[in-house]
Amino acid sequence: MPTLKQYRDSLQQLQSVWDNLSLLGQLSGTGTDMNETRQDFSQVTNNVLDSLAEETLNKTVTAITVKAQVAVDIVIRNLFERTADIGFLSTDDNVSGFLIKYAENTLDDNDYLALKLRFEEYVKKYSVYFNIVLLDLNGNVLVQLDDENPISVIHDPLVNQAIDTEDAYVEVFRKTDLLPNQDVGLVYAYRVTTDNSKKALGVLCLCFRFKNEMEGVFSDLITRDEWALGFLLDEKGIVISSSDHYQIPLGAKLETAVDKDWILTRFAGREYIAVTRETKGYQGYMGPGWMGHAMIPLDHAFDHDVSGNVDNIDKDLLTKVMRSPLLFSQTLLEIPKQASMIQSKLNQSVWNGNIWQKRISSGLTHQANFSKMLLWEISNTGFKTQNVIENTVSDLYQTVVSVMLDSSSFFASLAVDIMDRNLYERANDCRWWALTATFQKLLPKTNLTTQEQERIAGVLRYINGLYTVYANLVVFDRYGKIIAVSNSDYKDCVGTIIDAEWVARTRSLKTSQDYVVSKFEPTPLYKDEPTYIYGAAIRSEDGQFIVGGIGIVFDSTPQFAAMLEDSLPRDANGDPIDGSFTLYVDGELKVISSTLPKFKVGSQFNLQPHLCKLETNQAAFDIAIYEGKYYAVGARASSGYREFKGPDDEYQNPVTALIFIPLGNAAEIDAIIQSEYSFQHNQFKPTTTNNSSATAEEYATFYVGSQWLGIPATQVVEAIQSTKIKSLPETSSILAGVIQHQGAVIPIINLALTLGDTSNDTLDGQLIVVIQRTEDSSKFGILVNALGEIPAIEPEKIESIATIFSSANTTAEGITKVDLENGKHNLLIILSAESMWTKINAVHQEYLDNSKLKVAA
Incomplete structure (x- = not known):
């Protein structure tokens, strides 16, 4: 700990001075006893150095702990979406129709090409997959997207698992002959059935871009100038993904710290501080049993000086929060006061010593001057000791506040990343579901029968049952008239015209890759509450004409609230830090969601508005005062995920996530500062009579x-x-x-x-x-x-x-x-x-x- 060593060295040098002055004081007879003062200063310095060491360690452990937790949780959120994908795609009419013809031995080359094009369309939307493989019941490869994958038949147990499972999916992460060129693969598989039968026709496999995904996760979590390392571990503690393969390779078995805050561990002859965190899960899904793990080399664990983080913070606000009893114990807050009182007692002793010297040294000018100079040196050394203590404490305070500010920015980044990743899926869903064969076949008809409308509604209900993030799904015709809804609470909307600008934009989309998103505004399709609706055009079977559209109504109130709740900073027990809150704010400073009810959805956000005007992907933090409390405020502007809201995406919707972490009560802090004004830090120099006149x-x-x-x-x-x-x-x-x-x-x-x-x-x-x-x-x-x-x-x-x-x-x-x-x-x-x-x-x-x-x- 370089900073700690610097202060410790300074104090040790002063201790040597104290020893010399104490000896000189005894020999000169100044009448000043410094033993008590030395002991008092020694006790205070020990306390402050211990506290600085503890907070310096805590800064490092906190930083890598959140990385470990986020590394696993962000992936689990992603994989949760995959469990729904395989369930829906395995019921796709094109896939089941292909397998029926396969069983009947009536397939031709056009059928193979059509299904492969279907898979290409899917991966264009859901770019988290690199291959889709359709197998028959014996493991023979019928169609796959990746022509470079050298397989024709597989004997992997996942085939029978997918056929026999009572779960909604099969998830495997291991070596599989489905992917012979990879050491391990993450595959989601499920049986394909017809609408009217549960009998399996074949097995569909989705191959997840695990390595690519983890590279993105680690690049967001760990910057280039950091020494921290991030990992995913399996249930045995074996590395399945590493942010640095050169330091810690795949397949290495690491010592874990599941039941501890942190551990000191060794790997390949180097010591590390390490933390391990199990996933909190997402909507009951706990994933394959993976753990997040983070390490930092001990010789670089305390290199990063965060005190510079506060350079641009208002000095008055910073001074106040550095006296907050919410951040610091009473013992720690009292240290500057204790040092001041010790110095005050020392000054009193020196002052009395000078008065005493005046009486006993009458006529002995040389002796009096020596005693006065010695007394001054004693006082000056006390002042230096007090100054080092105060600087150490100030460094400690700044370290804690800087960590809070840095954490607020990190958690804001997490909040916006969770949002972007989630909404990426919504953009994918609307485009893919618009390609549903049932919709393409029925919507071109001028007058749909009740049965045909119910058939469309049945598909919507099935989808909505798998994808519970939606409050409602609607299909409308080319004129904007609602044909069917997934949620019976909105059955009165069937037959009505959707009078919204996003519908007009949907009818003018050019390709199957295009989509639209409504403004975040109230809609009758969401009980007149504000939300986003994602829309895509439904085309005729030959793809030549737009015959209608699909609108998927995001259940924004609970979904955004859950995202923000998952982004809140937490204490050692995993509970949100008391008093913290977080928000999503759009480019017009309108509140999209908030964990604090006082910031109502749709209201104007005027607290720290400059933090809502950041450039894409820019992060910032500041200190704010709100309702008599000081907060560390972190902000991060959205930047999208993969192609969603990327530079080539026409949809650009600036949203900022803001995290407020309490730093203290303003009135309480002001009272502490006011009480400290009475402790004047005075240093005085007894004047010698060498340069004074005889009458002075x-x-x-x-x-x-x-x-x-x-x-x-x-x-x-x-x-x-x-x-x-x-x-x-x-x-x-x-x-x-x-x-x-x-x-x-x-x-x-x-x-x-x-x-x-x-x-x-x-x-x-x-x-x-x-x-x-x-x-x-x-x-x-x-x-x-x-x-x-x-x-x-x-x-x-x-x-x-x-x-x-x-x-x-x-x-x-x-x-x-x-x-x-x-x-x-x-x-x-x-x-x-x-x-x-x-x-x-x-x-x-x-x-x-x-x-x-x-x-x-």
Whole structure:
């Protein structure tokens, strides 16, 4: 972990400095004990380095976990569609008619050519297949699309399985003599029957382009600059698909981590972090038992620095979400505060050390200067340590936020990929079903009988039973009149004219490869709710004339909702992250679907609209605030799948997927940030007297609120942390109360109130500067927020307050300009101990007078 090593090295160097300073402090007698400070800093640094290591590991594990999960789930979704394909194509009239003639021995060359052309048409639509093979009951090859496949008869068990199975399909992934030139093949097979009989006539096989499909999956999941590797494993943990055959070849057996978050594993002499995920399945289909697996070489697992992801994010928003208790534990959020408090205690110790040196080093200028320089070095080292801790924590915060932003973009990409792949199938379905022989034979008739209409409706119902993603299927004639529907809920639509622009476009399509898609708008074919309808022209049997069309009504409400639900980021238990939501938005900023009911379908989307104007396939992310909460927002513009919405497809419909992942409650974060303002990170340099005049006097300085104040160092006893201050009833609020100090009771002034700062009302936990007017006079204390430098100032450089405010009732007696190395403050107000004591006496007298009046009453 390079970043972790960098910070650890810096802190170890500082630890060596601490050791040297501690020894010098003991030898010089500065009066400053650093042991507690060193231990406190050491504990904090250990905590922050442990947290950074944990989050750095989590970043890597999270990244490869989603890759493993998506790799298997996206494929299972695809294969689910294949199980429906084989069921429908095996009932195709052209296929069954061919086999009937084969049994009757009446086939001629035209029959073979016609069926092969039929298979070509199918693969033009469903390009996920590379071959279709029709077998007789003995495994003899009758027709196949691929002329290069050297088979005439097969003896594979899948033939008998397809004939005898009680399931709706047979799915095999193994070596098969159906594909002798391939080591393994993914084949879907089923028996072919007639309408009136369940008796098998033959077996139809669809050969899936598995290698091609996985190349596309891995290219989307893993970019060229990533070290991650993606795999599909079978149930035995053997690699059946690899994103990098050179590192992990096909057939290798890998150690899996099904029951663990991640494992450290070794392969071919190299160590990897690995995760394994089983599929979540799709609509009950769990696939062939495959698992998603992802690995990353240990020596490159933490190379990728994601902190640059936030460079273009609004700095104010970023600062706020980096303080979110939703993203970080309270312990982690408290680390900068702890470092600040340790530094504050160290400053107090150094400050007191300087006051003490002033007393014991009278006349020993050289010794005093050495002690002051040593004290400054101690304070400076503490400041450096605090700075490294804060930078480490900041890096940690940025890592977590960057991962969230990166994840939002990834899941948006997943959502749009799922949508494009799904709608690709819809474009295929409408074109293929338009070629159904029953439709082509009956629609040219002028007046269809009730039986003929019912025959068309029966085909539609059968299709709809296999392909449940549709709410309704309709066939209409050349005039747009509905002939039949698949869903009886829409039987009243039969005989009506579809008055929609997509119908007119359907009637003008030129080839069997062409299709149309309606706008996403309400339609009576979907209970007046908005959806997409995919349409294709039905042609006469000779292909010369358009005789009608088919419209397939996508069941958009549940289907899009399921896609978005599957795209939500999830926690370790597989549950969607609480508060996250996702949407599909079209090019007109209309909501197509949303997992958050407040974004209604069809409504205008105005939250982060710039993310909906991305170029094709472009991804982006940002931070947004919505209803008082901060969100990481990921977006991805659709780019289609295979030829669907590709550069050669006339259909182009820009849709953006957006994922919102909660980053925290705005009010809660603001409260945390506000509470941290009281911890001023101050570093001061005690001034030596080498370059000062003999008349210069040292002033002990401190902060009350934002004001920089000072008093002669000779009048200061020490700075202490306030213990429980005992308040006095019926006294002015300027007098905070009294405390015990060195055996005496001393009053404490809340100086902020005399300066007009009413916000400084917290008394406990603050610093108290104890002041003694003269060597033998009474002491009192001042509540302060932080300590400052101890500069030496010549008397002539102090401007008397009296010359500025002639009748001012103030505790200040002068003001001076001080040049400091840090440049943060240069105007110092000199306080008068006598004026403050006068105020204390006045308050005390008021307290006595009130007491006498009470007694008299």
